[in-house]
Amino acid sequence: MAQLTRPGDRHRHVPRAVQQLRPALYISCFFALVLSITMIIPALVDASDQKPTWSVFALSSASVFCVSVLGIVSLREPMPAFTPRFGFLLTTLLWWISSIVAAVPFWLSPLGMTPAAAYFEAMSGLTTTGATALSELDLTPRSFLLWRAMLQWIGGIGIIAVGLFLFPFLRIGGMQVFRTESSDRSDKAMPRIVSLTRALCAIYVFATLACAIIYAALGMSLFDAICHAMTTLSTGGFSNHDRSFGFFQDSRILWAAVFFMIVGALPFVLYVEFLIRGRFTLWRDWQVRTFIVSVILMSIALALWLESTRNIAFLDALTQAAFNVVSVVTTTGYASDDYAVWGPFAYGVFFILTFIGGCSGSTTGGIKVYRFIIAFQALRRAFARLVYPNAVRPLRFGEKVIEQDVFDSVVIYFVAFFLLYAVTILALSLAGQDFVTALTGAQTALTNVGPGLGETIGPAGNFAPLGEFELWLLSIIMLLGRLEIMTVLILFTPVFWRD
């Protein structure tokens, strides 16, 4: 069992998990410090716009800076050994404390947000969900729009890093399958964490810049181009406009967004591998193939249906279908149109798509493609076993055998997902939300997509009309969804806190 590096006499009767709270808080304070410094950027934007809201960000930055320095100084102590337990505690605490810090400017803002709405907006940003409790975005000061985009951008790189370095160690998130698949039986050890991180950041920054330049070249304002590039690559989905991408009315912009949302939805480790080792293995990856082929098929199916039922030219229908399908399936959550009024089939399609998500090791949320592949393989094997009960067949993922513990973790994810989903639907219903809002609100928060369906929270609506309870609840659900559920849920079990 795990041991602290220096148990120390005063820790004698304190459970290990409680002891580890302090170092986890200590590290979180460093992240809060970084966030406080980044708040200077929106302050500068408003200052250059000569908007008085620059002071909101200046004040937020200063106060968070002071508190986190205080935390760093007072909580300093030797780091414990890095056990799974510490990993769960640290990951959850990092996201939780960051979301509180990120909410400060919204809370101090003149936008009339309740604490619940401010926290919801911040959490929706950091989890790259993209559900917004703000209406009238087009009248909102640029500082807040930039802050929302920055939160998603930071949250995006954050979840890739956690998915790459931490989740495999915690045995969740499925990157084990993925890595063995992509490394393709080569026995070379993966390069060190530092060089990996450097490559990862370079790719993320480069892709965002490329996206911003293309957006600007296609006619977006520079500010819109930067903000939307940040929320595209992170598959976040915050837009600067109430009409989201419907504001731009340019199919070339929609197709550019489709491309970069897909870039954000693929496993970043494959880009890193390409950069470091010069091997382009993207199309050899089963998860990527399945994802791309599914997206194309679903877009075409929806486009054909749109063409035939709504009398739209096929290419226009395909643009609309592809953009909104990719937006939902990558868990971005932009909308180019109110697809909820497209008719029953679209309604059903977008409901199902909201569950799916992108690839493991990407910025997307949702159940993710590799879990579906594994479930489908298990189903295939089950058929064979029912006919030939004594046959022994391993589960396969492409050329790779799936280990039992990876399979188990996929199963448990599904169990936890649907359990949490049911509880959230009931809680939202109890709070008085109508059926479709409760059903799709719970869903879209858990999968980090953003918009739901129905009158209130559909693609043409927002989360502002929801009550305080609903916003607090959905904030927690977004966090659970983002961190693969178990990471957070385990903190509420007795086994975690006992020795």
Place this chain on the structure above:
Amino acid sequence: MAQLTRPGDRHRHVPRAVQQLRPALYISCFFALVLSITMIIPALVDASDQKPTWSVFALSSASVFCVSVLGIVSLREPMPAFTPRFGFLLTTLLWWISSIVAAVPFWLSPLGMTPAAAYFEAMSGLTTTGATALSELDLTPRSFLLWRAMLQWIGGIGIIAVGLFLFPFLRIGGMQVFRTESSDRSDKAMPRIVSLTRALCAIYVFATLACAIIYAALGMSLFDAICHAMTTLSTGGFSNHDRSFGFFQDSRILWAAVFFMIVGALPFVLYVEFLIRGRFTLWRDWQVRTFIVSVILMSIALALWLESTRNIAFLDALTQAAFNVVSVVTTTGYASDDYAVWGPFAYGVFFILTFIGGCSGSTTGGIKVYRFIIAFQALRRAFARLVYPNAVRPLRFGEKVIEQDVFDSVVIYFVAFFLLYAVTILALSLAGQDFVTALTGAQTALTNVGPGLGETIGPAGNFAPLGEFELWLLSIIMLLGRLEIMTVLILFTPVFWRD
């Protein structure tokens, strides 16, 4: 591998599964023969009512009789060895052919039913679903009402028998867990199939009679008492009245129905054990405990909510809540009121309850309690494993260890369930059904509950307004749900038909 008892030269190059079609059809013809004879009963009822529709049943009976005798004579051949493959083929074919036979009177009826509606009604009967494509039940000849009730009653005992004798052999349905649990480590072999069947039938008949007598004593007409007793014990849910149990306006009748629906939702093998061995182990069974406690808690929660939001006296609220909760959770599908207008919380509760179902080895459909218990135990174990990766803990169900293959079959059921659910939602949406109808129609067919939610198919509505495609589709889905999905699905895989 399985071998035919007498392979015979002419079978040389025919795949085994195709060879087995003939004996499976042969057995199915016997069941069709039995059904044709039972059709005489509704004919006699109409004859005594001096209704011309007696001839519908007479004609149906005669034609089915002739065809099945023809089938029996022409298909006769030595039985093959009883392999799992033959088991799947036989079970599916039995239900499928029975549903076609059962549909004949509806199809020949003057009730104006399309072939799709007639087949839907028959399948809804035999699968004990209880969704109806008939409106104006109160004006329908008694023969058809009786036939509907008889189909559910036959379907009920049929699924218990299959669940007890066949599914364990096919390694689906979870009775393995159950039996070892209930037999409580005693090493005595279970008594022979014949005596078991006799006891099972005695209990089923006795319980139905008891229910009918109590219904009649509480004021139902004799005909209503008999029909509703048959559809209560089989947790079927067909009623003779458009308003279902709302017609009776007597809370004592509602409570009697609650009792007998629960009787139908518990594992019949425990009653059999009591009858044969005199041991009353009902309350020691984990599945039963969990089921009963959950039903009580949910009823009370809903009653408290009804009392507080709709200003109803608590006891009245409890009666309504308990009746409709038990009706949905046992997958019966009666309604005493249009609970869809009770408000958002009730809507959410009934949506979630529709998934749950009763115990294994009962007449209920749905996911069933034991699968939830196993999923929940797996979740508990997963938490422990995340903290202590090297700890080895078996899954437990009460005092019994759950074997890996039972756990696997539960996992596969969930995968198949949600996959089929998603496909059905999409298909119903494509056919133009609104979101709530598509969502809950697919659900209620797959879980064999009966009513869905929404304007059309909610507890106050029926399935008559649906199109032909929807009715055919939902008929198949009811069959899949009834036979634990995999039994039917496997017939559509190549592995089943290859040698």
